[in-house]
Amino acid sequence: MQPPGTTLLVIDDDDKVRQRLSALLEGNGHDVIQAADAGGGLALFEKQRPELVLCDLHLGDSQGFELVRQITESGLDVPVIVMSAEGAMTDVVQALRLGASDFLLNPLNDPEVLEHSVRRALDRYRLRLENQRIRERLERANRELEMHLKELRDDQAAGHQVQLNMLPVTPWTSGEYRLEHKLIPSLYLSGDFVDYFRVSDSQLAFYLADVSGHGSSSAFVTVLLKFMTTRLMYEQRKVEGQGRIEFKPSDVLGHINRSLISCKLGKHVTMLGGVIDEQEKTLTYSIGGHLPLPVIYADGEARYLPGKGRPVGLFEDADYQDETIPLPEHFTLTLCSDGVLDCLEGTTLKEKEARLPALIAEQGGCMQGIMAALGLDPNKTMPDDISVLVLSRNAE
CATH class of the missing domain: 3.60.40.10 (PPM-type phosphatase domain)
Incomplete structure (x- = not known):
């Protein structure tokens, strides 16, 4: 089971595929929200801030590629798994260059591979978030330490001057x-x-x-x-x-x-x-x-x-x-x-x-x-x- 609050966004213009994917993911303990096109998917992404996005690469007029780019460049560092019924190598390379974290071919055919990819992407995402939080805490601690050291140096300088004057x-x-x-x-x-x-x-x-x-x-x-x-x-x-x-x-x-x-x-x-x-x-x-x-x-x-x-x-x-x-x-x-x-x-x-x-x-x-x-x-x-x-x- 995933920790509470794990939300996945599934974007696919095929209603049957989208519903089956959502059912599989919900069965594995995920909260799933859905979108049928690139515009709706981007709107849900910005509003709901899911922890992971699964996106069909071949949305209408190849909008999947542009959607991947927009999500990966949002600055939220949310992983995107792209899906396709075709395994063209050029599509895989382009998707990965745009920032996708993984590529799945016909994910409904192998639910175990789907879940493994999702869990791996989520683990990496949470690890990055935890590292970021640790880094921010360290930066705050370093700033506070530098401030205290400056106060100590100022106090020592004042004390040193007092001793010299005595x-x-x-x-x-x-x-x-x-x-x-x-x-x-x-x-x-x-x-x-x-x-x-x-x-x-x-x-x-x-x-x-x-x-x-x-x-x-x-x-x-x-x-x-x-x-x-x-x-x-x-x-x-x-x-x-x-x-x-x-x-x-x-x-x-x-x-x-x-x-x-x-x-x-x-x-x-x-x-x-x-x-x-x-x-x-x-x-x-x-x-x-x-x-x-x-x-x-x-x-x-x-x-x-x-x-x-x-x-x-x-x-x-x-x-x-x-x-x-x-x-x-x-x-x-x-x-x-x-x-x-x-x-x-x-x-x-x-x-x-x-x-x-x-x-x-x-x-x-x-x-x-x-x-x-x-x-x-x-x-x-x-x-x-x-x-x-x-x-x-x-x-x-």
């Missing part, structure tokens, strides 16, 4: 000190962030942060970091006026730790930050689970600064400590995110960490030399976010 000027010189940074995101947006700023007339602050994960969710946390550090400094200045303020790195890490936990973003940060006292010529810094540790280069030697601490935003009871060291007259201090370790020679993390101070010493603490030695290119995609911050004083 980053400090590089290089930046303040008094005897020079700071510069390089930041290479693994995606369009970065989970790494650096900042440096003047706290008071005699104090400079800086930090490097590496947010867990990648992409927009991690980049959003960098916005929070910028806001929290700026807000904390503003609140401190309100209390202590325009002079020196107690801007302890450990207090900053503790404040960020509490804030991230309360926000429940599911993100944590490894970071390190420091404050330079230009009067005392000292550096006070604090570590928040960050590796590698900062590397100081002076007198031709490079070494890691001591320190440890838990990641920021994970443990409510985390306690951060301040370390204070005197600053040499000439030095550079290099801070890196852990993505830099992937660029170093070595098979183990310990070997890679041991290599970093030596590499910095070989390059004299110079940012350009460090980037070149690590093979870092701001225009090249990296597997992880990478950031480098170099602070120097009277560096040669």
Whole structure:
């Protein structure tokens, strides 16, 4: 049995043949409509939109050929089976060229061949319709996907611009000190962030942060970091006026730790930050689970600064400590995110960490030399976010 709604149009000017064909087709479960001439057949075709047409090729004055052409050129892609009592090869070739799907010779003589031809034509017709529907759905889905991708690219471009605007000027010189940074995101947006700023007339602050994960969710946390550090400094200045303020790195890490936990973003940060006292010529810094540790280069030697601490935003009871060291007259201090370790020679993390101070010493603490030695290119995609911050004083 055919699916409900299967309608066939039989066009034949011989009433007996047309009635017998219709009876055979109806007996096989088809709904059949009839027409006795080309004009009536075309009118029924346009009105009823059957799924298949069976047409006598030799209607009066050979109108069957013209009718086949009109139906196949209608754009509805409905199959046409032509029928004839004569088997002239020229008729077969012409009918097929006009778009007929099959040619039957005396179909009443072999009902099984007739039904097989009808079923095959209908199966092909429905397959074409289904393919067309699938193609249209795919085209709609592709258009929607392209629209969503454009919105995502626009959002990423806006977020990227926001991050760029939040980053400090590089290089930046303040008094005897020079700071510069390089930041290479693994995606369009970065989970790494650096900042440096003047706290008071005699104090400079800086930090490097590496947010867990990648992409927009991690980049959003960098916005929070910028806001929290700026807000904390503003609140401190309100209390202590325009002079020196107690801007302890450990207090900053503790404040960020509490804030991230309360926000429940599911993100944590490894970071390190420091404050330079230009009067005392000292550096006070604090570590928040960050590796590698900062590397100081002076007198031709490079070494890691001591320190440890838990990641920021994970443990409510985390306690951060301040370390204070005197600053040499000439030095550079290099801070890196852990993505830099992937660029170093070595098979183990310990070997890679041991290599970093030596590499910095070989390059004299110079940012350009460090980037070149690590093979870092701001225009090249990296597997992880990478950031480098170099602070120097009277560096040669």
